[in-house]
Amino acid sequence: MQYRLSDHAKKRLQQRGIKQEWLAAALAMPDITENDAEDATLVHALKEIPEKGFKRLRVIYNESIEPVTIVTAYFE
Structure with missing residues (x-):
């Protein structure tokens, strides 16, 4: 899936240590x-x-x- 990051998302991904590959995996093959x-x-x-310990x-x-x-993106 093609996507772009909002300015807010860019800041939060960096702040929360979320890798681009994890983001891409969630979009390409979400569990739900x-x-x-x-x-x-x-x-x-x-x-x-x-x-990240699942x-x-x-x-x-x-x-x-x-x-x-x-x-945005975050770990629950």
Whole structure:
């Protein structure tokens, strides 16, 4: 999936130590996807990351824009 990072997402990925490869894996092969409860344009992709002790990475992106735009990402 082609995507771009919002300025907020860039800052948060660096701040939270989230690797681009983990982000790409969550988007390409999520364990589960969820629609956002408040914003119909947003999707949540969730993926367990083995290198982080199988913590679940949540990637929130706007699918109404081409390419999709990553809004934020964090470990649960």
